[in-house]
Amino acid sequence: MGLYILGIESSCDDTSAAVSNDTHILANTVANQDIHRNFGGVVPELASRAHQQNIIPVIEHALKQANISKNQLHAIAFTRGPGLLGSLLVGGSFAKSMALALGIPIIEVDHMQAHILAHFISNEKKTVPLFPFLCLTVSGGHTQIVKVNDHFDMEILGQTIDDAAGEAFDKASKIMGETYPGGPVIQRLSQKGNSDAIRFPKPDIPDLNFSFSGLKTSFLYHIRDQLKSNPHYVEENKNDLAASIQKTIVEILTEKLKQAAQLHNIDQIAIAGGVSANAALRDKLKELGKKHQWDVFIPRFEYTTDNAAMIAITAYFKYLKKDYSSLKVAPYTRHKSHPREMK
Ligand code: KG4
Ligand code: ZN
Numbered sequence: 001m002g003l004y005i006l007g008i009e010s011s012c013d014d015t016s017a018a019v020s021n022d023t024h025i026l027a028n029t030v031a032n033q034d035i036h037r038n039f040g041g042v043v044p045e046l047a048s049r050a051h052q053q054n055i056i057p058v059i060e061h062a063l064k065q066a067n068i069s070k071n072q073l074h075a076i077a078f079t080r081g082p083g084l085l086g087s088l089l090v091g092g093s094f095a096k097s098m099a100l101a102l103g104i105p106i107i108e109v110d111h112m113q114a115h116i117l118a119h120f121i122s123n124e125k126k127t128v129p130l131f132p133f134l135c136l137t138v139s140g141g142h143t144q145i146v147k148v149n150d151h152f153d154m155e156i157l158g159q160t161i162d163d164a165a166g167e168a169f170d171k172a173s174k175i176m177g178e179t180y181p182g183g184p185v186i187q188r189l190s191q192k193g194n195s196d197a198i199r200f201p202k203p204d205i206p207d208l209n210f211s212f213s214g215l216k217t218s219f220l221y222h223i224r225d226q227l228k229s230n231p232h233y234v235e236e237n238k239n240d241l242a243a244s245i246q247k248t249i250v251e252i253l254t255e256k257l258k259q260a261a262q263l264h265n266i267d268q269i270a271i272a273g274g275v276s277a278n279a280a281l282r283d284k285l286k287e288l289g290k291k292h293q294w295d296v297f298i299p300r301f302e303y304t305t306d307n308a309a310m311i312a313i314t315a316y317f318k319y320l321k322k323d324y325s326s327l328k329v330a331p332y333t334r335h336k337s338h339p340r341e342m343k
Helices: 034-039 044-066 085-102 111-120 165-175 182-190 213-229 233-264 279-292 309-320
Strands: 004-009 014-021 024-032 075-081 106-110 133-138 143-150 153-159 268-272 295-297
Touching (some): 004 044, 044 085, 153 233, 165 182, 182 233, 213 233, 279 295
Parallel strands (some): 133 268
Antiparallel strands (some): 004 014
16 A cells, blocks of 8 residues: 655645655645746745645646545655745645544655655656765756765755856746746757857866856846847747757766766766756756666656655655654745754
8 A cells, every 4th residue: 555645846836746655656736826927037026925825736637537535645744945035835734634633644855855756756767866975966956966875864965055056047038038947948948059159167166076157247248248249149049059058068067067976976866956957957867877887867847847646755764764744844944054953
């Protein structure tokens, strides 16, 4: 029969509910919020309102798709943080009330841990990374290289000192007058572009840390300078601009990942988070995997951007340890500085 867990994710602008049966995902419903599209980023107040509208239909849809009744659930899991406060409150409060009504435990989940643990969702190939493995976790709010020693023992080896990789995609899209989220837009434009057309400088950051704010500025200045002589520069060169910035972001990410693998002598390499949906990053990782004889783990597309399946799978491992939460638990919007505090 197995354990049935309802996972709820509402940390940013996607409302998602998933039902798991042990490590199998029976349903994973995501409602994206299109209202942010023309704002160049997520508007927190609009996000929490949309979560309130979406949460009941999304959960109902997931339960229906999983073909189980709410009375069969063993626990309800929700994202405690990091994320936007108003958004987190919607999912957290709903999880608490529903669990209270059903008389079952609630389980809090850390969003970034969940992105990584999505690799333990059962898949056709029946492959999971072996501990310790490295995970490049790249999203709209984070860019980290994490050494995963165990499901809940994770060490951040390096991280961004300013913008996240996803933000670099989002800002590049915005600068070119395109919509949010920028990652899929840049990827689409890149397909017809020359990735060597424009050279953007890569940051010189020590250790395994990253920086993306300089790249954003050089992208902006390059466009500003070119517009002086050609007012149609962006329209005429959009594909090349997109392909060139995408290549630079992928190189910045994978160069550090390569360094981390060598330094820690680890050959189990994974990627996770919204930016891991990027085809150029996925291809580059596969290429590096062949070259360096790594076992490479790339999540299924639906488990890259925010989803509740990753919340349910994380909660499954917590349930096994009886690591339940109190009804008093409050959201957190940011991480404390050390990964061992990623609870
Ligand atoms: O993990 P996620 O859904 O939300 C956060 O936890 O932040 O990541 C969202 C980020 C956005 O910055 C979005 O532009 C980026 O992931 N993203 C992509 C792609 N799809 C989403 N970046 C590059 N290529 C993509 N195909
Ligand atoms: Zn995320």
